[in-house]
Amino acid sequence: MSRDRFGWALVALLGALGLGMVGTGVTVLSSNPPRPSGAGTPGPARPGPAVPPLPRADPVAVSIPAIGVDAPLVAVGVDDRGTLEVPPVDKPTVAGWYRHGASPGETGNAVLVGHVDSAAGPAVFFDLGRLRPGDTVRVSRVDGRVASFVVESVASYPKDRFPTDEVYGPSTSAGLRVITCGGRFDRSSGNYVDNVVVFATRIP
């Protein structure tokens, strides 16, 4: 009889553990980064309203009200392999500005990058794929000015087909590109397979 009692206790324990793991897994699965809807047409910036370009100045913070982002910015370059640097993974709420490109508001495409998640969970640009054309992005600069941009499109690209020209290429107007990871997480490489890119143009 005591063996049966032990058996039932074991069954109860296994059941509770199983339920807990399933619950946790379902919660995590439902919090995967949102995928872009594909709205808008990625590509070269369309001519927006005529806004005089700003002089070069380092950006210090980015705000994206539609997804609740309000983050400090640090300057980033490239790593030893020539790949775009990202802010330290232990600072998942910080975003980066690609310092070899234009500064936000200056003529050319300014590039911001931030983590979609860290080992601990969602990071600064987790909801970037949720943005839609018409949403706004505001970048505060060290000179006290704020450069505002309107989202034209949001798209996802496999990392081996990254749209280098559209992101970093020369432009005659002030644009903004915001990058994070997306798609499936490849555990063997420890990386997401896609990049999510937001294309935005400057507005007054």
Place this chain on the structure above:
Amino acid sequence: MKAQRVLVSAAVGVGLGTLLLPGAALADTTVSPASTPVGGTVVLTATTCNPKSGDALFRVTGPDRDQNVRSTTAAAGGGLSAELFTAGFTLGTYTVAATCGDGSAAGSATFAVTPIGGAPAGAGGGTGGGGSVAAGAALLGSAAGGALILARRRRHAVVAATA
């Protein structure tokens, strides 16, 4: 009448000027592609330079760089071209200004030397629920199996006791 004659003369003058100075009127320089990951090659073309006038000279200026590149081939679509290898280039935007062999300016263009590929901007902390769900389901299955076995054993014991 006199004003009309002046206008016609002016128009003829502009037309002749355009014909005689095509380089000045249609000056153009292109860089293809407009951006390249560092270490890539871009093709500089001065589309209006006449190869018979001598080599074109491309002046490449940008972050930490000011170098001249001489054209090496006649471009398929007209003009003169040179290849530029960007290994060792600092990342950033560069301007290319071309001068034809006859000394005429042939316009300018820009290109960007960029990082390689996309950005590694995630650690997978927002994913991975699949493994947890599978393990949890396995545990639930084990619990159900165990419960079934225990229930059968109890039923057998009751039957044996009443027999």
